[in-house]
Amino acid sequence: KNPPKLTNQTTMSVNRWDPKAKKPPKGFNYLVPVLSALENELRDKVRESNAGKRNTESMWPVHQINWQRSRYVYDMYYTHGKINKKVYDYCIKNKLVDAALIAKWKKPGYERLCSTYVINPNNYKFGTTSICRVPLKDRSPEAMTAQDPTTGCRGCSSGVGQHRNIFGNKYGQNLAAVQVAREKRMEEMEQKWLRVEEEANNSAAVAVAASAAAAGGGDSETDDDSDDDDYGPTPAAWASEGGKLEAESERLAEVAAGGEDDTDDYEHPAKKLKSST
Numbered sequence: 001k002n003p004p005k006l007t008n009q010t011t012m013s014v015n016r017w018d019p020k021a022k023k024p025p026k027g028f029n030y031l032v033p034v035l036s037a038l039e040n041e042l043r044d045k046v047r048e049s050n051a052g053k054r055n056t057e058s059m060w061p062v063h064q065i066n067w068q069r070s071r072y073v074y075d076m077y078y079t080h081g082k083i084n085k086k087v088y089d090y091c092i093k094n095k096l097v098d099a100a101l102i103a104k105w106k107k108p109g110y111e112r113l114c115s116t117y118v119i120n121p122n123n124y125k126f127g128t129t130s131i132c133r134v135p136l137k138d139r140s141p142e143a144m145t146a147q148d149p150t151t152g153c154r155g156c157s158s159g160v161g162q163h164r165n166i167f168g169n170k171y172g173q174n175l176a177a178v179q180v181a182r183e184k185r186m187e188e189m190e191q192k193w194l195r196v197e198e199e200a201n202n203s204a205a206v207a208v209a210a211s212a213a214a215a216g217g218g219d220s221e222t223d224d225d226s227d228d229d230d231y232g233p234t235p236a237a238w239a240s241e242g243g244k245l246e247a248e249s250e251r252l253a254e255v256a257a258g259g260e261d262d263t264d265d266y267e268h269p270a271k272k273l274k275s276s277t
Contacts, residue, residue, distance in 0.1 A: 038069045
């Protein structure tokens with residue numbers, strides 16, 4: 001028998017943000033690599049052995065990855081504007097992020113909240129909240145390094161002087177800021193290489209033009225070997241006739257000045273016979 005075909009609902013249970021499972025809006029593929037990596041990380045942590053850990057400590061990765069995944073989508077929409085509202089609503093509707101936690105982030109004082117669990121008075125004695133909600137400046141020296149037993153948060157209260165990484169590990173990193181910074185750096189490097197390539201091409205063009213100018217600096221295309229036809233006989237032609245051309249020119253100058261034309265006494269130069277080639 002042929003195996004049953006997977007429906008959209010079954011496919012979403014395997015990978016909830018698989019673009020093939022449902023038709024996500026345009027731009028959702030921008031989030032898929034990070035969301036898939038976080039899903040695989042969560043799956044590995046759940047399967048990991050709990051030997052040597054406290055019962056509550058074994059649940060830390062679940063809360064921390066849930067926070068990081070929700071923070072990633074939240075920052076991509078509200079902080080960096082890399083996704084549109086349709087993609088953001090798609091993530092909320094398909095429960096890819098913690099909608100209740102994101103709703104708390106929009107309220108003053110809860111901008112860095114690690115989990116909605118830590119602000120529920122029913123989860124703690126005397127109707128209080130977790131130690132991670134107490135600012136560091138208000139803690140005693142013994143409680144400066146205290147962590148919430150359920151989430152492993154070191155301090156998620158708002159204000160100055162708080163921990164930048166609320167978990168103190170890779171799950172407390174701001175993945176959206178890291179991704180945006182990496183993309184910006186890659187864009188700057190690409191522009192730099194384009195400028196270098198353009199400068200190299202310009203230098204090569206200048207070198208080719210200079211070499212072409214140097215090669216064409218000799219005789220021009222209009223020059224030929226018939227310089228005598230263009231500019232008259234060269235001085236060597238006067239000497240080749242034994243001074244007869246020079247004498248003829250002097251005689252013509254005397255006639256023009258009013259002197260007598262001693263044509264009879266002048267011995268005209270004999271015409272040369274054209275040599276047959």
